[in-house]
Amino acid sequence: MRQTLGAITLALLFGGAQAQTYPTKPVTLIVPTAPGGTTDIAARMLADPLGKALGQTLVVDNKGGASGSIAAIAVKRAEGDGHTLLMQYSGYHVITPAVSKQPLGWEARDLQPVANVLSAPQVIVVRAGLPIKTMAELIQYAKANPGKLTYASSGNGSLQHVTGAMIEQQAGIQMTHIPYKGTGPALQDLLGSQVDVTFGTPPPYMAHIQSGKLRALAVTGKSRLASLPDVPTAAEAGMPKLDATSWFAVFAPAATPKPVVDKLSAEIAKVMATPAFKQKAAEQGAAADYMNPQQLGDLVKSELVRWAQVVKASKIEAD
Structure with a gap:
């Protein structure tokens, strides 16, 4: 002792x-x-x-x-x-x-x-060329085109990966997961229209949302972001169980x-x-x-x- x-x-x-x-x-x-x-x-x-x-x-x-x-x-x-x-x-x-x-x-x-x-909460964003402006439209599009929508993540097991899987489960849709070695490479391919959707914390996406290169559909927190006041929460967008910070x-x-x-x-x-x-x-x-x-x-x-x-x-x- x-x-x-x-x-x-x-x-x-x-x-x-x-x-x-x-x-x-x-x-x-x-x-x-x-x-x-x-x-x-x-x-x-x-x-x-x-x-x-x-x-x-x-x-x-x-x-x-x-x-x-x-x-x-x-x-x-x-x-x-x-x-x-x-x-x-x-x-x-x-x-x-x-x-x-x-x-x-x-x-x-x-x-x-x-x-x-x-x-930070996740922000759900799509490339500007995609004919989707709301979560309801994303779900409708995915149901009409099973597996066609591709979503990028910063890697297997990332919160983006899990957020995508939660959306699929809760909305009854099927998308295709494309993992990357971080948000930076995933963002570049999203901007280049190589992938359709991603879910991530706002910092790397803010400038591109504000410029119109990306479109924000919802945030996964309990309240709207002051920096994105017009973007609804996931609950407001019809997905009350989607809470990921x-x-x-x-x-x-x-x-x-x-x-x-x-x-x-x-x-x-x-x-x-x-x-x-x-x-x-x-x-x-x-x-x-x-x-x-x-x-x-x-x-x-x-x-x-x-x-x-x-x-x-x-x-x-x-x-």
Whole structure:
């Protein structure tokens, strides 16, 4: 018992000393998607001000692919000293484990919660050339053309994938799922009319909706977005059970000392509390939604249970 208490005390003292000097070199923030999606946008919104607050350069490193597993494994294997972090997308963190038939190479317990950064509903968008202006018209079109509508996602197990499957189930329609290595590539093919529909958090789509290149049909949150006031909620559009919100949060390797995690989280909270950060998030159709390590950890636990139930009920499987 004395040895155990001694080891704990030593670890706390060592972690405290690390926190006082941390960081001692540039910090890498790994993103599990290609550039252009909300996860990438969240990382880049945070990188410059957080780097300045920490007194070190914060480098954003995109490692897309394998539904987030390439990035998660890289952070899992990194030294637990706070110099390698993950900007995680909720779909990869709490949905991919439920839909994957094969071991991912990482688990939620391998990644220590640091702070939640953004939260946002999904926006359902179609390419402008599609003769669809409402959710009712999308459902009518899909029923008349089974499997013809293609919907893009940021990968198997992403919230976009699950949102598409939920729409199919709730509306009694059939579409074709096209997975990508992130929202950025999916968006480019949507703009190029290679796919018809997608469902994603608003930031990467806002400019294209406003320019008329994409058409927003509904948002999956409980209320309309201030940045898209004319776009109805899914409930208003006739799909009351379609409620899907994403979150984007920072995680560290499991072995990272608590004092280092707490210092990181506190600095992230300060950045997020600035009017500039809040305004930028709102303009993107998202919300600056800080959660400390304990709150984020509790969210992960509840979301793992919730989405496992949704996946099982909807009979969703990775393609």
